[in-house]
Amino acid sequence: MIDPLFLLEAVVNGVLLGGVLALLALGLNLIFGVIDIVWIAYVDLVMLCMYAVYFLVTVYHWPIVLAGVGSVVTGVILGLLVHLLIISPILSSPPINQFLATGGLLFFIQSFATLLWSTDHRSVRVNLPVLEVGGIFISFPRLIAFGLSILAMLGLYLFLTRTFVGTAIRAVSQDRDATALMGANPLRLYLVTSAVGGAMAGIAGALLIIQYAVHPYFGGAFGPLTFMICVLGGLGSMFGAFVAAFIMSQIISVGGVLISTEMGYVVAFVIFIVLMFVRPGGIFAKRT
Amino acid sequence: MSWRRLWAVLIVAVLAVGPFLPLGRMREYVVHVIVQIFIWSFVGGAWSLMGRFGLGSLGHGAFLGVGAYATSLLWNFFGLTPWIGGLVAILLTVALAVVIGYPCSRFQVVGHYFGLVTLAVSEVVRLLIIAERDWTGGSLGVSLKPAPSDSSIWALQFADKRVFYYVAMALWLFGLWVWVRVDRSMASRAMEAIGEDETAAASVGIHVTRFKLGITVLSAALTALGGVILVQYLAYANPDTMSGIGVSLRIVFAVVLGGMYSLLGPSVGTALTIALSEFLRIYFGIKLIGIAETIYGLVLILCIIFLPAGIYGSLRDSLRRRATARTATA
Numbered sequence: 106m107i108d109p110l111f112l113l114e115a116v117v118n119g120v121l122l123g124g125v126l127a128l129l130a131l132g133l134n135l136i137f138g139v140i141d142i143v144w145i146a147y148v149d150l151v152m153l154c155m156y157a158v159y160f161l162v163t164v165y166h167w168p169i170v171l172a173g174v175g176s177v178v179t180g181v182i183l184g185l186l187v188h189l190l191i192i193s194p195i196l197s198s199p200p201i202n203q204f205l206a207t208g209g210l211l212f213f214i215q216s217f218a219t220l221l222w223s224t225d226h227r228s229v230r231v232n233l234p235v236l237e238v239g240g241i242f243i244s245f246p247r248l249i250a251f252g253l254s255i256l257a258m259l260g261l262y263l264f265l266t267r268t269f270v271g272t273a274i275r276a277v278s279q280d281r282d283a284t285a286l287m288g289a290n291p292l293r294l295y296l297v298t299s300a301v302g303g304a305m306a307g308i309a310g311a312l313l314i315i316q317y318a319v320h321p322y323f324g325g326a327f328g329p330l331t332f333m334i335c336v337l338g339g340l341g342s343m344f345g346a347f348v349a350a351f352i353m354s355q356i357i358s359v360g361g362v363l364i365s366t367e368m369g370y371v372v373a374f375v376i377f378i379v380l381m382f383v384r385p386g387g388i389f390a391k392r393t
Numbered sequence: 394m395s396w397r398r399l400w401a402v403l404i405v406a407v408l409a410v411g412p413f414l415p416l417g418r419m420r421e422y423v424v425h426v427i428v429q430i431f432i433w434s435f436v437g438g439a440w441s442l443m444g445r446f447g448l449g450s451l452g453h454g455a456f457l458g459v460g461a462y463a464t465s466l467l468w469n470f471f472g473l474t475p476w477i478g479g480l481v482a483i484l485l486t487v488a489l490a491v492v493i494g495y496p497c498s499r500f501q502v503v504g505h506y507f508g509l510v511t512l513a514v515s516e517v518v519r520l521l522i523i524a525e526r527d528w529t530g531g532s533l534g535v536s537l538k539p540a541p542s543d544s545s546i547w548a549l550q551f552a553d554k555r556v557f558y559y560v561a562m563a564l565w566l567f568g569l570w571v572w573v574r575v576d577r578s579m580a581s582r583a584m585e586a587i588g589e590d591e592t593a594a595a596s597v598g599i600h601v602t603r604f605k606l607g608i609t610v611l612s613a614a615l616t617a618l619g620g621v622i623l624v625q626y627l628a629y630a631n632p633d634t635m636s637g638i639g640v641s642l643r644i645v646f647a648v649v650l651g652g653m654y655s656l657l658g659p660s661v662g663t664a665l666t667i668a669l670s671e672f673l674r675i676y677f678g679i680k681l682i683g684i685a686e687t688i689y690g691l692v693l694i695l696c697i698i699f700l701p702a703g704i705y706g707s708l709r710d711s712l713r714r715r716a717t718a719r720t721a722t723a
Binding site: 198202204208213216223378385 | 444449451493496497500501502504505506508509510512513514516517520521523524638642645646649681682683684685686687689690691693694697698701
């Protein structure tokens with residue numbers, strides 16, 4: 106029998122992991138919902154942002170907060186580059202070609218990172234204490250990452266609901282043609298969406314590097330998980346993606362403690378497959 | 394005899410005498426590369442049986458992995474000959490394909506969603522192989538136990554690579570034959586209609602679920618067979634080279650690169666990607682780790698953007714266009 110304290114710790118860690126996963130999923134969901142293309146390499150862009158923070162801190166000795174801003178800028182630039190160079194030429198291609206173009210990007214980024222920086226695991230050391238609350242240990246960096254990702258998501262929410270561009274972006278995701286008729290230019294909105302998605306990747310990168318070591322294959326673990334959360338939450342549904350992120354992170358964290366890390370992921374993926382059959386439009390979709 | 398048929402006979406004849414050409418010390422290596430091209434082309438062809446009808450699966454890594462691992466574990470632990478083990482592996486894969494394929498076609502999981510569900514399946518298989526490390530060897534992979542020298546046919550292990558060359562070539566030709574049979578059947582008309590519009594197809598009386606499930610099962614069974622032959626040839630299986638997203642993507646890349654709507658497209662694409670990666674690997678050696686894959690990824694992105702019908706498909710289309718233009722002006 107497993108000590109209930111361990112289990113409680115796993116639950117808490119699951120919640121903290123859920124915050125960052127939700128951030129990743131929201132960024133990808135925004136792009137997926139608006140442009141209708143899955144960026145298979147989205148988490149690999151996050152990986153590049155993590156490297157950006159790492160080098161800014163260790164080589165150029167920037168303070169960590171400033172490096173985080175650098176990471177966001179890197180994310181925006183990467184998002185724009187991906188859209189202009191890869192996505193815009195294939196906007197009207199069949200889905201399988203779109204999958205593959207961003208899949209090719211995944212191979213490219215992973216191996217280019219290996220070429221430049223080798224497969225060493227690199228981490229940024231942040232001297233922060235580990236909190237002890239009632240016998241369970243909570244890592245402070247994780248707590249900060251959780252808090253900041255909630256703030257970032259709130260920011261995204263305000264951007265999408267309170268600004269003109271944000272409203273236009275939501276309109277595109279509902280009906281592309283009608284939005285164009287209303288005088289908004291979908292192609293320009295795509296660009297803005299890619300930049301915002303990139304910025305989310307940058308924030309996620311900055312928050313992940315203080316918890317995990319970065320290496321070229323970092324996207325391997327988080328990538329598939331992020332798409333699944335997106336789909337599970339339902340396309341374009343921010344709230345759905347948010348809840349789905351916490352469900353998946355709980356399964357992975359608790360399953361990892363109860364059985365093994367891999368089995369935690371296996372259970373999460375199997376639940377994803379089954380839910381796709383039962384509720385193809387996402388967990389909060391209305392049945393049609 | 395038409396020119397096309399003559400060409401086909403000529404190509405098969407050249408391939409058949411290939412392993413006996415005097416290539417000196419290069420021969421081992423060339424045979425090794427061509428065997429891989431044959432097997433992966435076969436797998437690519439199996440994938441495009443589904444892919445060309447709009448079922449863009451990213452789960453073929455799972456089918457390949459189940460095929461390869463089931464035979465090798467049955468042989469290693471129970472001494473079961475791959476002749477029977479391979480059959481068991483194919484049946485297991487078919488079962489998996491039905492478990493995934495039936496709900497997918499029943500509940501109309503299509504497009505991006507189909508891709509993501511099958512992607513999850515290939516990750517599940519890869520993670521299960523890693524998790525059950527006590528008997529699958531985990532990430533380190535598993536080697537086939539060598540057979541006693543007098544029973545190589547029973548164990549399907551041959552010291553001479555040329556035996557596998559002919560096995561793989563037969564497999565490849567078998568794959569092409571299946572392709573042609575499917576292409577000429579009523580099923581391909583039905584599947585084309587389903588790929589265009591499921592509801593419309595159902596309304597004219599096509600049994601959508603049955604056809605989709607049928608083609609999925611066929612494709613999965615062939616992929617598993619490819620996995621069985623591949624593991625017998627390499628005598629080694631690894632979760633990352635036999636299952637998971639990486640393998641699924643590689644299969645699909647090769648096919649899309651060649652062109653999935655033409656008989657030889659998958660083979661051309663596979664031959665080109667394998668030749669490219671072998672060339673890059675030898676050219677750069679261990680000097681710059683990762684550069685070969687970097688160039689590979691770049692080439693793939695460029696091909697998908699600029700040659701959406703695939704290399705072979707685009708080439709054939711442009712030749713045809715030229716031919717029709719000539720007949721039109723004449």
